[in-house]
Amino acid sequence: MDELFECNKLSKSYLNKKVFENLELKIRKKSIFQVCGQNGSGKTTLLKILSGLDKDYSGTVNFNNKEIQNIENDFYKDVLFLPSVPSFYNDLSLRKNLEFFSKIYQNNINFDDDLMNLLNLKKILNENITNLSDGQRKKGQLFFAISISPKVLIFDEPFNFIDDSTQEIIQNYIKKINNNRDSTIIFSDNSIRSYQFEINRKVDLKNV
């Protein structure tokens, strides 16, 4: 069995509104998995459930054959969820934010990494988050995710706010960590675009 995630009869609703119902899903280890669907189809909700951040659902979600509801805190160290809008402390600089997150994930960040130069992050490292554009924040977030490259990377619309040339750089790095570090990549995207990496499986939430 090389399934990493397995969802059986997964249903989720907010108050009386059903987001999705009886969803059956299998995600293999070391694969790249895309979740697509229209706005409001439940992409973010599904990713949050897979990340263990939302535990209010019916059905079962297994991670390495263990139900996510009963999983220990170590699970969270292996799984990194990146929200579609970057989540940083507004009162801290980008450097302080990244240092804080690296302490939480017990992983050192190399601020002299090539990727830092490629994403033009070096000159804005000491800037307060409130002074940065959405695109710069997004780059900071993606830099962090790629730097620590955990076992499972869950991106919610990773290419929002990002220009085309930077998208290509990020996609190449995603391909690299999937190949070299055996990370499983799960991401949502509702735009039609070509990727630098090969998507192993895809789920369209409007069709489930």
Added chain:
Amino acid sequence: MFRIIIIFLSKDFSIEFNEKINFFYTLILLSTFSLIFTSFLESDYILFSYFMTLLITNMILSQRIARSESSNNQELVAYNLPIDLSVFCMSKILFNIFIYLLQAILLVLFYNLFSQNYKIDISTSFILFTLVYAIGLACLLTTFSLMLERIKSEGQFMFISIYPLVLPFLFLSFNSLDNLFLVSYEDLINSFNFQVLLAFDILMFVICPILFSYAVRR
């Protein structure tokens, strides 16, 4: 658990003390409220007035501190982190206890400065009571201000749900206040109201983080 608490505490201290405006904001808030309250002061009510001022300023500051936990996407940053949210809540409670005690010290200075006829006597009983009061308030206000930050638009509901916890705490504190004038600190510790207040504090310190974690994750 302790590692996460230390990481959050160091982050909170660096945010709070790197921003000079935060300190000035606290000073202005405390001086304004103590000036207002001491203007209408009578000697019998000085401690009541002092702790009421502390309650109001703590409520305002805990909301500001909780707001610093939100990112630009209006979500708690900690929500997306690989941590137990009850540990996060506990670290915020500890940080707020420190801030409230700092406020309590500054407020004594302002009260004694602005009130011409009456002074707050800093006795062991007063210090003990302030400590217990600050811990209880920190547990309640931190948890509910963080919950408000999480749910935003449904804030009215959360204000209603806080009443059953805040009201007994305030009644117990009010009853204990009488003992502050009259008895020694040994008598204060042995008084029924103070012991119940202490028990309430311990209960809140355990329950509030669990309640926060459960409410946010589910």
